[in-house]
Amino acid sequence: MELQELRLKEIEQALGSPLATGPQAPPPKPLVLVISGPSGVGKDAVINRLKEVRDEIHFVVTATTRPRRPREVDGKDYFFVTREQFEAMIRNNELLEYAIVYGDFKGIPKRQVRDCLVKGFDVVLRVDVQGAATIRTILGSNAVFIFLVAESEAALVKRLVARKTETKDKLLLRIATAREELKRMNEFDYVVVNAEGQLEKAVSLISHIIDAEKARVHQREASL
Numbered sequence: 001m002e003l004q005e006l007r008l009k010e011i012e013q014a015l016g017s018p019l020a021t022g023p024q025a026p027p028p029k030p031l032v033l034v035i036s037g038p039s040g041v042g043k044d045a046v047i048n049r050l051k052e053v054r055d056e057i058h059f060v061v062t063a064t065t066r067p068r069r070p071r072e073v074d075g076k077d078y079f080f081v082t083r084e085q086f087e088a089m090i091r092n093n094e095l096l097e098y099a100i101v102y103g104d105f106k107g108i109p110k111r112q113v114r115d116c117l118v119k120g121f122d123v124v125l126r127v128d129v130q131g132a133a134t135i136r137t138i139l140g141s142n143a144v145f146i147f148l149v150a151e152s153e154a155a156l157v158k159r160l161v162a163r164k165t166e167t168k169d170k171l172l173l174r175i176a177t178a179r180e181e182l183k184r185m186n187e188f189d190y191v192v193v194n195a196e197g198q199l200e201k202a203v204s205l206i207s208h209i210i211d212a213e214k215a216r217v218h219q220r221e222a223s224l
């Protein structure tokens, strides 16, 4: 050990400067990850699991006028607001993006995202395909866009039927919309398959995407 230290000293002397001990890689910039995909593909399921495996990431809570489903918690799964409250948020320019999705308003509060980025935290946003397009116009290549798909259309519909949260009309509308949405896959950076019973695999791939993004030489730089 001592001999080694001595050698290092000799090297430093020969170099005429001390050997730097700081990190050689620059600190990674905070990441904005947009997770999108057709209704019922498993966005919520994937994000809920991702929260458990990557607890350093911040998950922005979407505001919605849609009625709360039995197991959903206000402020955790969504901010459940009235139509009037939502309209006030639009008027006050408080939303990064918002849309009417199957008759209900959904939107991302800007402040939550901004606060996280300023503190240097990574942020995950959950948006429908329409919302992802809006965010792309704002953040462009400074955010990472992930498109979630099921293994097949049949599998997606089976999952939606099993969830039992839609009437038949709403279900048909969601399927038709999903067909259109699938055509927009090429607007995304990554596609992740959330296959039946394979939630862990989808979450693990997203986790690896995050790690790979952190290792980019040319870091994306999101700001609002």
Ligand SMILES: Nc1ncnc2c1ncn2[C@@H]1O[C@H](COP(=O)(O)OP(=O)(O)OP(=O)(O)O)[C@@H](O)[C@H]1O
Pocket: 037, 038, 039, 040, 041, 042, 043, 044, 045, 046, 159, 160, 162, 163, 194, 195, 196, 197, 198, 199
């Ligand atoms: N890999 C999987 N295997 C089996 N079931 C799954 C898988 N992923 C999600 N599910 C189930 O499929 C249903 C739809 O998932 P989820 O509600 O997360 O979709 P979503 O994309 O958030 O839908 P929406 O956009 O309509 O809110 C849920 O009942 C969920 O538990």
